[in-house]
Amino acid sequence: MSLGGHFTYFITIFLMIAGLFIVIARGNLVKKLVGLGIFQTSVYLLYIAPGKLVGGTAPILSEAFTVYSSPLPHVLILTAIVVGVATLALGLALVVRIREAYDSIEEDQILERDNQPGREDAA
């Protein structure tokens, strides 16, 4: 269990912490989405890195090679990336709408504007 053998994991984890931190700590709605993206991207590494074999090649079969990296994680992550961008698109659409409705994309300002008195029964 050498440190080197787990190096890729530690990088992954660092990125993950940073991404998660941005999501939770930042009040800006767009910034949160950027953080969410980083958080998700770091997961890709968690999947892909263990699939690599030193000396192996990309899993495109040909006569010249015998050792390939594991293809299954690649497939999963392709799906995950697509899901990620779909979420992002939706999130941004929401941000745009929020901005139109509130004229702000800062979380605390939005909450402030909702809590103004006399709004409770405005429907």
Next chain:
Amino acid sequence: MAITVLVIARSRNLFGVIVLGGIYSFLMATVLVAMDAVDVAMTEAAVGAGISTVLFLGALYLCKSEEAQPVNKPWLPLLVSLAVGAALVYGTVGLPEFSNPQAPIHTHVVPRYLNDIKTEVDVPNVVTAVLASYRGYDTFGETTVVFTAGAGVVALLRRRRNKSKDRKA
């Protein structure tokens, strides 16, 4: 890559953040190529650096581009993130080492993809074969997710003809 992320976390200029996000995606794609995941790298570059950046900039154009000063000190989030990180370190320490051919992901399930693909599907790019055939249903789901997002954005952003009637609040 790590530095890029740190700058993103500190910076309050959203435009810069987004551009950095694009750079981050490119770096990530490079790493992925080094990991032999060419398909994934290509997608990451197209999506992360391309589509997402365009979307972000598009959204940014509609919003303002400076982030306000955070009011409270972010200790709690930091704690939460670090706890998550700690859990992951705890978890990954027991994982098989990098590039270990005996790891379960190399010995179980995958060999059939690599060995039998010639007789079963006969497509040289194993990733494509697994994606579209063996696990085709996941891809069907994925396409549906994209469709959901598309229809969802339409539902959210389509311009209303009668603007006065909606959004009373």
Next chain:
Amino acid sequence: MSVVQHLPALQVVIPLLAAPLTVLLRHRALAFVVALLASWTAFGISVALWLQVEHGGVVSYAIGNWPPPWGIEYRVDRLSAFMLVLVSGMAAMVLPYCWRSVEHEVPAQQHYLFFTMFLLCLTGLLGIAITGDAFNIFVFLEISSLSTYVLIALGRDRRALVASYQYLIMGTIGATFIVIGIGLLYLMTGTLNLVDMGQRLAAVQGTHPVLAALAFLTVGISLKLALFPLHQWLPNAYAYAPSPVSAFLAATATKVAVYVLLRFYFSVFGQSQVFGLLPMKEAMLLLALAGMFAASTIAIFQSDLKRLFAYSSVGQIGYIILGLSFDSASGLTATILHLFNHGITKGAIFMLLGMIAIVMGGTSLSRIQGLGKRMPLTSFGVVLCGLSLIGVPGTAGFISKWYLLLAALENGQWWLVFLILLSSLLAVAYVWRFVEVAYFREPRKDTGIDAQVPLSMGLPAVLLVAATVVFGLITGFTVGSASKAAAFLMGGLL
């Protein structure tokens, strides 16, 4: 070929393909008809599958004819069959209700997209319940989540947008946690098929990655099912979403998340691992109790009915998790029973609230004064469902609470019996707030539009209210299915 053989695939594919069809048609009425047919067919299929499982045991279906674990498997066992009936049944009930309800609550241009999203949400939930593949769970989870975000954001109030955004962030974090958990499991076992995973995990039981995976999956799924400290997204989301959406989500979305939790705990990790190696039992007990008391107490102080009952949902989820923490067959039976019973009760309540909102112009407590006179039937329905939430004999809620008490007694935890009864008193308190305002105050003069509740809304709501009473009296289907499913899970027969 016979149709019967392909029911598992059709269960999900029919609503899935109906969704793009509605987009192509771009017509409100046609979209509605398509959605209605698809959801009713799905309900029929789920009942057929339930019968099949009841008689023939586990149904396995290899998609693409690739045998598992290489391909993706659909696997219907007793628990998933039960879930399928709940989810598709609720959809079949809620859809007719949507027709008139969206007229009031959703901008006209988006109507056909509302049905598209509704179908996609249904698809996602069914897909989660039926699949036997870990990653496939994630994919369908995202289909249902994304469509849910949109459905919530279609609410009229601008706060719906913020609620939806918060849910998107929390939900995505939850989903990513689930992916991490699945990833760790995959790295340790090399497979994604749940059954295969469960078998291969036995070899690496108790190792660090597996325990970390357990933790990540638990946290991720808890975010989705709104377990007490992670529930922040739920009240706003339910309160500002269009009412049919609230009804459908309250009845199904969190319940399916519970299903995923059960699935991972019992089919993959195995109970010995979950409850033996980590203090899960204690943690769950604590969180469940905290949820029951804190959320119910918050519910009492809400000024809006929708929010009130949304917080009550968080409290009720506490009961569901409480049953799980007993780690016994009867506890699990109570969990599964409460899933179902609370699902139909809450579905009924939110439907009734939607009707109230149309007639009275809102659901805040100050607005519905004197509701008992203006809408006697509707308020009577809410009271009935409220009784079910409290757990009064003769309603569905009583049955599940009864089993919960039995399970507590079985473990000799007398103090828990006391606590369960005490928390029911809190439920009495928040239901009483409604009763007090609706029956003992004079109607406000300025409220009340001269609107009639359309039959297409009233009928499904009445049916569901009736169901809460019927399932409180006739318990063969629910208790039978739940106890069999529980025995099946505890036996670890897979």
Next chain:
Amino acid sequence: MRHDLILRVIAKLLIPFILLFALYVQFHGDFGPGGGFQAGVILAAAVIFYALIYGLADARKVVPEPLVESMMAVGVMIYGGVGVAGLLLGGNFLDYFVLDHDSVHGQHRGIFWVEVGVATTVSGVMLKIFYMFADRGNADDE
């Protein structure tokens, strides 16, 4: 930007190549990296490029909105259609073996159509999202 001659000429030269590249990625996915999703993204990028240079209105004329919206749905339908075809021909859902007498050939056929479906949906959705965001921008200017 509308009168920038150089940009327009370059765009006119580039766009056919982008389209060609998209097709290459689409149909060469069996042999090299690539596939329906990537091709869809590139395809959408080509049209977005066109819209940036020539203006949104022109792009709408070339690729009208109803078409884009239909593409989103049609792609999913194609994918599902392949699955249902498998059902009708006596196999399981998404069963490509039965799509042709020769099972390997059937696999090829299945993968081909599935990728077409993915590309259609993805490019449709990406374009639609672009149009939607662009639309909102104009709304603000009014």
